[in-house]
Amino acid sequence: MSLTSETSDTSEPRPAEESWHAPPSPPADRSTWASLRPLVLRLHFYAGVFVAPFLFVAAVTGLLYAGSFQAEKIVYAHELNVPVGKSELPIADQVAAARKAHPEGDVSAVRPSPEAGATTRVMLSGVAGVDADHTLAVFVNPYNGEVRGALEQYGSTGALPLRTWIDELHRDLHLGQVGRLYSEFAASWMWVIAGGGLVLWFARRRSRRAIRGATGRRRTLSLHGSVGVWAALGLFFLSATGLTWSTYAGANITDLRAALGQTTPTVSATVNPGSEHAGHDMAGMEGMEGMEGMDKGGAGAEKGGGDVGLNAVLKAARAEGLSNPVEIVPPADSSSAYVVQQIQRSWPEKQDAVAVDPASGKVTDEVRFADHPVLAKLSRWGIDLHTGNLFGLVNQIALAALALAVVLLIVWGYRMWWQRGRGSAFGRPVPRGAWQHVPPYVVVPLMVVIALLGYFVPLLGIPLAAFMLCDIALGEIAYRRGKRTYAPTT
DSSP states (O other): OOSSOOOOSSSSOOOHHHHHSOOOOOOTTOOHHHHHHHHHHHHHHHHHHHHHHHHHHHHHHHHHHHHHHHHHHHHTHHHHBOOOOSOOOOHHHHHHHHHHHOOSSEEEEEEOOOSTTBOEEEEEESOTTSOTTOEEEEEEOTTTOOEEEEEEEBTTTTBOHHHHHHHHHHHHTTOHHHHHHHHHHHHHHHHHHHHHHHHHHHHTTGGGSOOTTOOHHHHHHHHHHHHHHHHHHHHHHHHHHHHHTSSHHHHHHHHHHHHTTOOOOOOBOBSSTTSTTTTOBHHHHTTOOSOOOSOTTOTTOOOTTOOOOHHHHHHHHHHTTOOSSEEEEOOSSTTBOEEEEEOBOSSSOBOOEEEEOTTTOOEEEEEOGGGSOHHHHHHHHHHHHHTTOTTHHHHHHHHHHHHHHHHHHHHHHHHHHHHTSSTTSOOOOSOTTGGGGSOHHHHHHHHHHHHHHHHHSHHHHHHHHHHHHHHHHHHHHHHHTTSTTOOOOO
């Protein structure tokens, strides 16, 4: 990935005449790459200069997020951990203890203690002062029912306030839906900048040049290129996975998966298929919104027609092979079932789910992660790898290293831009008009690709098309003024 164009192997800037005037006309037998290279350089330069600030913010906030998992364990150690006891209380008794301490709101989900020494989480929705998209997590000692505290929680990974704040900073800069455009813009362009730099680097065979002994701009370029080559694969991955849950490109990806029959299957929580609630499933429960929750008297309280209670529901799920960690979502209404789903995002993934009839305690439906379509699995793995969950600490360290690499690449890129200039002036990009030397059989398909990108990845395609049109228009104006198309741009 590079923020500047490179047209010479020397460390010193070329004579001013070479930078300001048109290069000689290319020979008729010029290769396609030779014709494309100036255009790639110019696009790469401008994309780096104008997109780099967005990438820099995304990298810095991503670096913070990578460290937030371990920080969360330290900051909230009291709520998350307890001394290991001899035996755990029934899950219904743990929920009753949480409701006694926090009778406000409704129980929207329960996460039994996933391992020895870990607390049980009882999530409450509709609590005053808690964001509508969040829940209040009450932490209960599973051995004696002691309530260890309550914290606001967000998302399916159970992010607590510290990680939630950093996550929202990375995702939308705490600006809501408008702020999400920044992260989508960065993700849309990251692979383009990385790919352009990678192609230019290998085309010039710079990966074989030693850094030792180089000085000035050439040394900066060597450092930039070497790190960029090693980081390129990770940047492609972050770009692709980041787009999967973006606003516009993410919606197109979801529609494409639906058209291909590759959506994530969901377990049906409808007890009576003929009822008006037949559409109720896990997809609608993930946000924990619109649910009536459990009776405030505690899990296992009688509901219309009788309720076998949480203990029997968890036992039924265990019988179906759902090991820890799991989350239990109570029925939304009298026509709905309990849903128990595994929530392990680390390798190996545990994402099996079952629905349990509250009246009989029998499993009415099940979905196994092994049966998910290929794209559904890849999407799940990709998102969990992007967010640092799939391989735990190793995953988080790798993400932190990649984020740091992006920061260094951007700093080196701007430094090369400065070093290419004259005195106090910033360096100039490749002269305008490079597109004129690209053969028609390349230009036409390129325009088609830009049009498709504008539709599927609008925050890439639209700015790219605007750049091409402006470049052509400015070049034509310069030509009509007798300056050709290679007049200086800065």
